[in-house]
Amino acid sequence: MSDEKRYPVPESFRQRALMDKALYQEWYRASIEDPDTFWAARAQEFLHWSKPWDKVRDGDFAQGTAAWFVGGELNASYNCIDRHLPERADQTAIIWEGDEPDDSRHITYAELHEQVSKLANVLKQRGVKKGDRVCIYMPMIPEAAYAMLACARIGAAHSVVFGGFSPEALKDRILNAEASAVITADEGVRGGRNVPLKTNADKALAGCDSVHTCVVVRRTGADVAWDDKRDLWYHEAVATASADCPPEPMGAEDPLFILYTSGSTGKPKGVLHTTGGYLLSTALTHKYVFDYQDGDIFWCTADVGWVTGHSYIVYGPLANGATTLMFEGVPTYPDASRFWNVVDKHKVNIFYTAPTAIRALMGLGDEAVTKTDRSSLRLLGTVGEPINPEAWEWYHRVVGDSRCPIVDTWWQTETGSILIAPIPGATETKPGSATLPLFGVQLGLLDPNDKELDGAAAGNLIIKSSWPSQIRGVYGDHARMLETYFATPKGVYFTGDGARRDEDGYYWITGRVDDVLNISGHRMGTAEIESALVLHEAVAEAAVVGYPHDIKGQGVYAYVDLMAGFEPSDALAAELRDFVGKEIGAIAKPDMIQFTPALPKTRSGKIMRRILRKIACNELDNLGDTSTLADPSVVEQLIEERLNR
Ligand code: ATP
Numbered sequence: 063m064s065d066e067k068r069y070p071v072p073e074s075f076r077q078r079a080l081m082d083k084a085l086y087q088e089w090y091r092a093s094i095e096d097p098d099t100f101w102a103a104r105a106q107e108f109l110h111w112s113k114p115w116d117k118v119r120d121g122d123f124a125q126g127t128a129a130w131f132v133g134g135e136l137n138a139s140y141n142c143i144d145r146h147l148p149e150r151a152d153q154t155a156i157i158w159e160g161d162e163p164d165d166s167r168h169i170t171y172a173e174l175h176e177q178v179s180k181l182a183n184v185l186k187q188r189g190v191k192k193g194d195r196v197c198i199y200m201p202m203i204p205e206a207a208y209a210m211l212a213c214a215r216i217g218a219a220h221s222v223v224f225g226g227f228s229p230e231a232l233k234d235r236i237l238n239a240e241a242s243a244v245i246t247a248d249e250g251v252r253g254g255r256n257v258p259l260k261t262n263a264d265k266a267l268a269g270c271d272s273v274h275t276c277v278v279v280r281r282t283g284a285d286v287a288w289d290d291k292r293d294l295w296y297h298e299a300v301a302t303a304s305a306d307c308p309p310e311p312m313g314a315e316d317p318l319f320i321l322y323t324s325g326s327t328g329k330p331k332g333v334l335h336t337t338g339g340y341l342l343s344t345a346l347t348h349k350y351v352f353d354y355q356d357g358d359i360f361w362c363t364a365d366v367g368w369v370t371g372h373s374y375i376v377y378g379p380l381a382n383g384a385t386t387l388m389f390e391g392v393p394t395y396p397d398a399s400r401f402w403n404v405v406d407k408h409k410v411n412i413f414y415t416a417p418t419a420i421r422a423l424m425g426l427g428d429e430a431v432t433k434t435d436r437s438s439l440r441l442l443g444t445v446g447e448p449i450n451p452e453a454w455e456w457y458h459r460v461v462g463d464s465r466c467p468i469v470d471t472w473w474q475t476e477t478g479s480i481l482i483a484p485i486p487g488a489t490e491t492k493p494g495s496a497t498l499p500l501f502g503v504q505l506g507l508l509d510p511n512d513k514e515l516d517g518a519a520a521g522n523l524i525i526k527s528s529w530p531s532q533i534r535g536v537y538g539d540h541a542r543m544l545e546t547y548f549a550t551p552k553g554v555y556f557t558g559d560g561a562r563r564d565e566d567g568y569y570w571i572t573g574r575v576d577d578v579l580n581i582s583g584h585r586m587g588t589a590e591i592e593s594a595l596v597l598h599e600a601v602a603e604a605a606v607v608g609y610p611h612d613i614k615g616q617g618v619y620a621y622v623d624l625m626a627g628f629e630p631s632d633a634l635a636a637e638l639r640d641f642v643g644k645e646i647g648a649i650a651k652p653d654m655i656q657f658t659p660a661l662p663k664t665r666s667g668k669i670m671r672r673i674l675r676k677i678a679c680n681e682l683d684n685l686g687d688t689s690t691l692a693d694p695s696v697v698e699q700l701i702e703e704r705l706n707r
């Protein structure tokens with residue numbers, strides 16, 4: 063398809079970029095040939111250590127016991143705040159943009175230091191100590207970042223639970239982590255609607271005996287129920303707390319946080335990350351993948367409830383002394399220009415979002431974008447799902463005015479930081495490809511018999527050696543970690559994603575391994591067929607799954623969401639079938655096309671193909687874990703309107 067399309071690094075970008083092709087290649091080679099020397103140098107350069115490490119790398123990758131900077135001590139909150147104070151006390155650390163367009167705030171590094179220290183002292187007064195777990199259930203307000211950093215400051219591991227989750231999902235996560243405290247707000251505000259966070263927390267906490275403290279931020283002033291023994295208002299507690307809280311020295315391998323995966327492929331896993339390696343990888347990738355330079359305004363639109371928010375709103379940017387923007391609202395409130403109005407208002411230079419948002423905004427037309435200025439933008443990024451080349455091109459042409467390079471960044475909650483992405487001053491891009499591995503990342507592709515493939519090939523994506531921010535455990539369940547990531551085949555990390563490597567060594571994520579289709583003996587990823595469908599002018603979004611087919615083994619079942627102004631019809635279905643045949647080949651033609659006004663997605667915006675597969679296969683009584691579904695009614699409608707086979 064669009065393999066042939068290439069976008070060289072724009073000359074103007076290259077001239078001021080931090081890293082060019084020669085330097086990327088030199089660093090990559092060094093990181094593979096002599097990892098200890100490479101990572102020791104980076105760890106010195108990027109972080110402050112209160113005690114040096116004894117050994118850069120230790121443990122056994124295959125047994126899931128890899129360890130980094132063993133014996134070293136540091137504190138993540140100190141690294142993200144205190145050490146910047148001599149130079150950056152008055153620099154903005156966080157720009158907060160509220161749900162309403164006239165609501166915003168700038169928080170300097172000095173203020174961040176004060177707020178985080180006070181909250182850390184409040185937690186300490188309540189008996190929270192090093193090694194404890196604290197659950198954070200918050201809207202996108204600065205206090206969410208304060209809470210994460212306050213935990214890091216006293217050595218408690220945080221477990222952030224997305225503010226859109228139900229009391230039941232919250233309870234599961236509190237119980238699983240055995241949290242002793244919860245930090246929440248009276249209500250959240252998103253897209254003009256209030257979310258009853260404290261009420262949800264009360265429901266969840268009714269079943270959680272381990273929690274002795276619930277700190278509540280007043281966001282809307284709503285009336286909330288109160289438990290005098292357990293609950294305290296954030297503003298009252300910090301008003302009397304000391305702003306002096308010395309950071310707890312933490313071992314490099316001490317836990318920093320637990321975070322649950324999105325639940326796209328099954329029940330969410332509680333991924334454990336530790337302090338040293340995680341902070342190093344997030345800082346390094348934030349600097350080089352986003353070409354972050356002093357004074358830049360960086361905006362990652364993710365929620366802090368997802369790993370993207372952890373690594374690229376909070377830890378990576380703040381470790382680098384950056385200015386990071388935190389947005390409370392949604393892309394379409396009050397209207398479809400919101401993202402771009404925020405870019406103009408705060409003169410954002412680097413913008414990082416997800417394909418789901420790009421596709422949604424693309425479906426609403428160019429004008430909402432083109433009527434804004436966006437001249438401050440220098441670089442665009444994407445993460446979360448394969449980005450269809452059509453959406454990539456739109457992002458590049460319309461949002462970036464054909465001026466800004468795009469970094470398509472592949473990574474997972476488990477990887478902690480970006481592992482595959484272009485370095486924008488170094489790497490020619492191809493729409494739809496995350497391009498090349500970052501420093502220290504050794505990728506491989508396996509065939510169905512777990513034999514490694516050479517050269518241009520497609521297979522299951524694996525990682526062959528440890529990297530600093532790799533998963534350290536599934537919380538409380540080492541066996542589940544080994545079984546999920548290190549079991550088949552032995553000795554490598556199994557990503558669960560399929561990928562293709564082209565002649566240039568570029569990687570193209572083809573979808574989840576579970577979703578790979580086998581049509582008449584041809585293995586094919588879902589991403590390729592979906593991208594072909596989206597190329598058609600009538601199609602806004604598409605999801606493809608396989609179902610048992612008597613002759614072909616598997617048939618192609620496509621769910622198609624149409625652009626505004628197009629109506630479902632048999633003629634259109636036939637046209638789309640032929641269109642895919644022309645783009646990819648007759649083998650990929652969908653056997654079934656179900657038109658739908660919406661696709662089932664996780665709360666983090668990813669298409670949940672495992673549910674679509676169940677519907678296509680008529681396995682309706684066992685849909686699996688649906689707790690992270692954004693809108694369950696979408697599934698009901700899909701079932702009602704499913705095609706008979
Ligand atoms: P679960 O593991 O619970 O099924 P999940 O895999 O969606 O959920 P995350 O860790 O949030 O949870 O997402 C990681 C996955 O997102 C990757 O494995 C990959 O499938 C997809 N992904 C992320 N970035 C990209 C990208 N740039 N291109 C293609 N796919 C991506």
Ligand code: MG
Pocket residue numbers: 323327474558
């Ligand atoms: Mg996953």
